[in-house]
Amino acid sequence: MAAFWAWSKISSKFLLLCFLFSGLLSMLCFAADPYDTDEFVYSYKTLSPLGVPQQVIVVNDQFPGPLVRVTTNYNLVINVKNKLDEDLLVNWEGIQMRHNSWEDGVRGTNCPIPPGWNFTYKFQVKDQIGSFFYHPSINFQRASGGVGPIIVDNRTIIPLPFNKPDGDIDIMIGDWYTRDHKALRADLEARKDLGMPDGVLINGKGPYRYNETLVPAGLAYEKIMVDPGKTYRFRVHNIGISTSLNFRIQNHNLLLAETEGFYTSQTNFTTFDIHVGQSYSFLVTMDQNASTDYYIVASARFVNESLWQRVTGVAILHYSNSKGDATGPLPDPPNDFYDKTWSLNQARSVRQNGSASGARPNPQGSFHYGNINVSDTYIIQSLPPTTIRGKRRATLNGISFVNPATPIRLADWKDVKGDYKVDFPSRPLTGRPRMDTSIINGTFKGFAEIIFQNNDTVMQSFHIDGFSFYVVGMDYGVWTNDSRGSYNKWDAVARCTIQVFPGGWTAVYVYLDNEGAWNIRTENLDRWYLGQETYIRLVNPEDKTTEYPAPDNVMYCGALAGLQKYVP
C-alpha cells in the first residue's frame, strides 16, 4: 500500500479535493489525487435502432452514453440529472467504491433520484485499472439504454503487460427489444416471459444489412474505422438483458488481455462468449489485406440459430485502405447447440497473468489466494421464477429480495429499526419460497467462498458490487464438498461478474475487506427485477470510522424521507 501512495504522489498533480461530510466536524481530504467532473443528463429520446421508433434512454443526448475515462486513483464527481419521468439510480459496475457504498447507486444502499432531481456521485477509482460500465440499476431501465463505458487507465509508472495499443475501441453489445423498459416491466408484472429479443445492438445501432431478407433496409449500423497494421484494444461489454452473446471479428484474432480490471494470460480466440454484464479487452491487430470490410458479430448463444437469426448484431470493421464492402455469410459461430462444454472450457481457460503488474497489490498481502483459509462458505442457489403471494418472483436460496424502504446504511446510521434482516441463509432453504429483505451479515476481512448454483433454466451471470473475486471453479452439476478438489488455486482470474451455466455452479473466493453494504445480484435483468439479489453487510468491528460517513448530499427516503431538504 505504501508503495502505491508513493507512486500516486510521483505521478499525479498535487490537487486537493475535499468532501465535506455532514455529521463530521472535520473534512476528509484526498490529497494528491486529481479529480474529474462530469454532468450526466438522463432523458428520453425517440430513436429507431431496429427500424421501429421507440423511446430510449440517452445520457447527454447520447445512446449509448458518453465514455468516462480517467486514470486510476482519480476522484470522480458526476452530477446525474434525472429528466426521466420516474426514479433513477446509476450503478458504476465494477468500480469498487472502497469504504463508500453511499455512492454505489443501487436501491438497497441509495435512495433513488426522483424525476426532476439530481444527485452528485463522488467516488474514487482506487487502485483499479481496466474496463467497466455504468448503467441505471432500477425500474428495468437498462433495457432502454442509459449505459456507457468506463475506462480506468494505468498510470505511467505501472506499465501495461502488452505494447501500448494504437487506439481504444469501445463496443457495447446487448440484446434489445423494440418494446421499451416500461412495456417489458409490465410484461413481467403480468407474469409473462419477455420472449425472444428483437435484435442485438452494437453501440446502440442495429445490424449491418448483411442479408436482405433478414435485415430491413435503412438501419444505421456501427462502422469502426481502423488503419492497417495497427493494434487496437477492443473493450467489449455485454450490457443486454438476458442473452449470452458470441463475439467475433471476421478473419481477425481476438487476443484476450483483460477482464473487469484484471490482466489475463494473453490468449488468441476466434470467437468469444460474453455473458450479460461482463466486460473484456481484446487486442486486435489489423493484419488482413483489406480486400473488403470485415464483419463484427455478436450473436445469441445457446439458442437455435435458425430461429434466432435476427437476434444477431452486425457491425463493420473498415480499414482506411479497404477496397469494398463486406459481403457473404457471417463468420461461423461455435457449432455446439447440444454441447456446452466448449463454452465452459473457454471460460475456464481465462487465467490471470500472474506476472503482469495490476492496479492493486494482492489484497491478501504476502499470501497467495490459494493458501488462504476460507472463513465462510455461502451456497447461493437460483431457481426458475415461481409464484409467491400471487406474484411472479425469482429467488436466491428460497428468498425473493424486496428492497428496504430505507436504504441499509442509511437505516444503520439513523438507527431505523426493522428495515431489513441479516438472516440470509448460507445454504438454500427448502420449503416455501418467500419475499423478504434478507441480507448477509458478512465477516469483515473474512475470506469467503461463494458458490453460485444455477438451478434456473437459463444462463446467468452473477455480480458482486464492492469487490473483485477469484473465479476458482466452474462446472455442470450440483456443487458438493468434493468439488473443491477441482478448484484452480494457482492462477484463477479475478473479476466481478461471472457466468453460471444452467444446471451448473461457479465458485469464487472474495476477500471481504470493504466496509458497507454490497449488492449481490444476477445480471439477467428480468431475474434481477423479480428478486434474485441480496446484500452483504460488512462492519469493521474494531474501528467503525474506516467506512466513509454519509456524504453531505446524501438523499433521504423511506422512514427518513422527512429529513430530505433538497428541493429541485
Ligand SMILES: *[C@@H]1O[C@H](CO)[C@@H](O)[C@H](O)[C@H]1NC(C)=O
Ligand atoms: C444537484 O446539483 C447541484 C449543482 O448543480 C449540487 O450543488 C447539488 O449538491 C446536487 N444535489 C445532490 C443531491 O447531489
Ligand SMILES: *[C@@H]1O[C@H](CO)[C@@H](O)[C@H](O)[C@H]1NC(C)=O
Ligand atoms: C500506461 O502504461 C503505458 C506503458 O505500458 C504508458 O505508455 C501509458 O502512458 C500509461 N498510461 C497512462 C495513462 O499513463
Ligand SMILES: *[C@@H]1O[C@H](CO)[C@@H](O)[C@H](O)[C@H]1NC(C)=O
Ligand atoms: C504477462 O505479463 C507480462 C508482464 O507484463 C508480459 O510480458 C507477458 O507477455 C504476459 N504473459 C501472458 C501470457 O499474457
Ligand SMILES: *[C@@H]1O[C@H](CO)[C@@H](O)[C@H](O)[C@H]1NC(C)=O
Ligand atoms: C439470407 O437469409 C435467409 C434466411 O436465413 C437465407 O435463406 C438466405 O440464403 C440468406 N441470403 C443470403 C444471400 O445469404
Ligand SMILES: *[C@@H]1O[C@H](CO)[C@@H](O)[C@H](O)[C@H]1NC(C)=O
Ligand atoms: C495472436 O494472433 C496474432 C495474429 O492475429 C499473432 O500475431 C499473435 O502472435 C498471436 N498471439 C498469441 C499469444 O498467440
Ligand SMILES: *[C@@H]1O[C@H](CO)[C@@H](O)[C@H](O)[C@H]1NC(C)=O
Ligand atoms: C485477401 O484475404 C482474403 C482472406 O484471407 C483472401 O481470400 C484474398 O484472396 C486476399 N486477397 C488478396 C488480394 O490478397
Ligand SMILES: *[C@@H]1O[C@H](CO)[C@@H](O)[C@H](O)[C@H]1NC(C)=O
Ligand atoms: C431449430 O429450429 C428449426 C425450425 O423450427 C428446426 O427445424 C430445427 O430442428 C431446430 N434445430 C435444433 C438443433 O433444434
Ligand SMILES: *[C@@H]1O[C@H](CO)[C@@H](O)[C@H](O)[C@H]1NC(C)=O
Ligand atoms: C490455515 O489453517 C491452517 C490449519 O488451521 C494453518 O496451519 C494455516 O497457517 C492457515 N493458513 C493461513 C494462511 O492462515
Ligand SMILES: *[C@@H]1O[C@H](CO)[C@@H](O)[C@H](O)[C@H]1NC(C)=O
Ligand atoms: C453480525 O456478525 C457480527 C460478527 O461477525 C456480530 O458481532 C453481529 O452481532 C452480527 N449482527 C447481527 C445483526 O446479527
Ligand SMILES: *[C@@H]1O[C@H](CO)[C@@H](O)[C@H](O)[C@H]1NC(C)=O
Ligand atoms: C438442482 O439441479 C440439480 C441438477 O439438475 C438437481 O439434481 C436438483 O434436484 C435441483 N435442485 C432443485 C432444488 O431444484
Ligand SMILES: *[C@@H]1O[C@H](CO)[C@@H](O)[C@H](O)[C@H]1NC(C)=O
Ligand atoms: C461439507 O463440509 C462441511 C464443512 O466444511 C460439513 O459441515 C458438511 O457436513 C459437509 N457435507 C458433506 C455432504 O459432506
